[in-house]
Amino acid sequence: MPTVRDVTIGLLRDLGMTTVFGNPGSTELPMFRNFPRDFRYIMGLQESVVLGMADGYAQATGRAAVVNLHSSAGTGHALGNLFTAFKNQTPLVVTAGQQARSILPYEPFLFAERASEFPRPFVKWSCEPARAEDVPAALHRAWLVAMEPPCGPTFVSIPIDDWDRDCEPFTPRTVHAARMPDMRAMAACAQALAGARNPAIVVGAGVARDGAWGQVVELAQRHNAAVWVAPMSARCSFPEDHPLFAGFLTAGREAIVATLAPHDFVLALGGPMNLYHVEGHGPHMPPGCDMWLIGDNHVHAAWAPAGTAIIAQCDKALDLLLQAPPPAVRPVPQLRTLPPRLDGSAMTDAYVLQQIAALRSADSVIVEEAPSSRGPMHDRLPIVRKDTFYTTASGGLGHGLPAAVGIAMARPADKVIAVLGDGSAMYAIQGLHAAVQHGAAVSFIILKNNRYEALHHFGRHFGIQELVGTQFPELDFCLLAQGHGVAARRATDATSLNEALRWSFAADGPTLVEAVVL
CATH class of the missing domain: 3.40.50.970 (Thiamin diphosphate (ThDP)-binding fold, Pyr/PP domains)
Structure with a gap:
């Protein structure tokens, strides 16, 4: 009968996760016995570095990366960049070693107490499987949850003696997760956009994650809408040399309201728009401004302080907005003035x-x-x-x-x-x-x-x-x-x-x- 390790390696291969980022300790080593030649192990000299490399790799490929850490100490070192991966909505499957099950009652050296709780709340799902033979199923579930919008990291703690246990073959399932927008809500949004006097679009990182760059450009040009970047956005979602590019919103309540004051309609795409870095007061949006938020993260929709939210992936929602009847003709807004070039006399x-x-x-x-x-x-x-x-x-x-x-x-x-x-x-x-x-x-x-x-x-x-x-x-x-x-x-x-x-x-x-x- 195959071992847990054999079945897990086969699962990772089926899922396309043949690049493993890690900094292993003693409790992780049995995973790598007879490590297959078609896999690649990326060693980091500290666990936060490991998490950061995996985050960049997963964002660039659009696929979940697998990370291998060491019990509590290694997971603890990685928590800062795990927090960042969670905020980046990066799909990761994070594994950590655990001491042997037989000595867990005696609080052994380098074990993880309440291992599945430790990385919360910065993972979407975490577990330590009840049985060794449940490890492949747990890793498969971790992959599915990590890849389901809104994407994010997941965590599985694996005892050291699980890898050599017998395990039945495991067949991964296919789950089709589509986040289609509500059609009536999208129709109302399209109608409000078409009727606006001076609309604006605010783009967040979700536009890039959903591959909607070209659709945003088309929508902005169709409506002659100024395009702003959401505060602290982690990705590029609109060409910054485009005539309709207006600039970057500041992460402050009063600053956002002042910047958007000329607009009677704002469409925020792919991320939070009312993201604040300092305390502020007053309204969250200009008076009389109709605010709509579209993105795949229900948490952003829940805490948004103003407007109407639609849970959907940006590319699917923008397809519908681009199919709506054309708007009235609007003038092209006069937007940014670039600063003069510097001559290098000061090294700034x-x-x-x-x-x-x-x-x-x-x-x-x-x-x-x-x-x-x-x-x-x-x-x-x-x-x-x-x-x-x-x-x-x-x-x-x-x-x-x-x-x-x-x-x-x-x-x-x-x-x-x-x-x-x-x-x-x-x-x-x-x-x-x-x-x-x-x-x-x-x-x-x-x-x-x-x-x-x-x-x-x-x-x-x-x-x-x-x-x-x-x-x-x-x-x-x-x-x-x-x-x-x-x-x-x-x-x-x-x-x-x-x-x-x-x-x-x-x-x-x-x-x-x-x-x-x-």
Whole structure:
């Protein structure tokens, strides 16, 4: 009779999960006995790096990735990026080892107490199977739940002695999960949109996840509607060089209301629009503005403070809106004015981002985790192609660097550019090791301002003039890169920056540029 391991490996192969991301401990090793040659194991030097790589890989492929962690300690290390994967709506099947069932009553060394509860609430479903022979079924259910919209991570704890137990063959089932919109609600939305005087569209990450980039462009052009990006959106959902692109909403109540005040109709697609980062007061929408939200996440619909929500995948809903009768003729709105180009006399983050935009290929992939430079990035580094921008939806740090490695593994023909703050990079610097091991074509661009600038910004917001423990001028990212086997260059002025960026963007493997900014 086959073992649990035999049946599980066959299941993972059937599901297309032959790439395993992990940092195993003692309780995971039996899973890898006689590891098949058609599988690939991606080792991360720390569990948060493992989760981040798997997140990027799963987002880039659109398929759930499998992650292998170590009991409580390893799962604990990974929780920050598990939170990010949950907010990113990334499909992951996370497994963790558990001590042998026979010694669990004695609280053994390196066991997990209440293992299935530990990763909650940042997983859609979790379990520790009651019997060894239930492991394949649990993993199959975890995969189905992870892939069902809204996608997200799931978790299975597996005792060490389960892998060698006998197991009956397991046949995976097919579940067709379609999230079609309510037809009457969609008709009402289409009628309200067609009758609006000055409509606006707000796009979130769900537009990208649902592959609806082209449909949003068509809908916006049909209605001459201004298109805004939802606050803190983690994906690119509309070309930022399009005449109808209006800009980015700020994550504050008063700011959102002020920005949308000219509009009498707002259609928010694929994510929360009223996402706040600071406390605010007053209304959530401008008076008299008809607000509609369409997305696959019922949680977003439940807590949205205003408007009418339709639970549906964006591509399916947009198909219906595009089939509606044509609207009245509207004038083309006058929208953004781009800032003047910088001459490089000052080595600022804005100048670095401007030069990245000028020197990169338009279809290269940007992975961003530089929170204090998000504003200059919006002004200077436009995203103009679909599926070429990724960032963290949670705001947690340590995701961007390993996610860039995972995306490069999933898209080996594309150049990936990771734009990282120096503080952010230090959360997951070990990810450079995996980039070298697997030849990932990532250009790591470190914006080095020697401090946590985002905290200084918020310090000023709270009236705090001096912050303790937020500066680190002694970090040397070129030496850190070289210690992991990554070639690196430092840029301190316009000339050295342009030379370093050209060198990095032309490289076939991983490189790092330390851009020292004011």
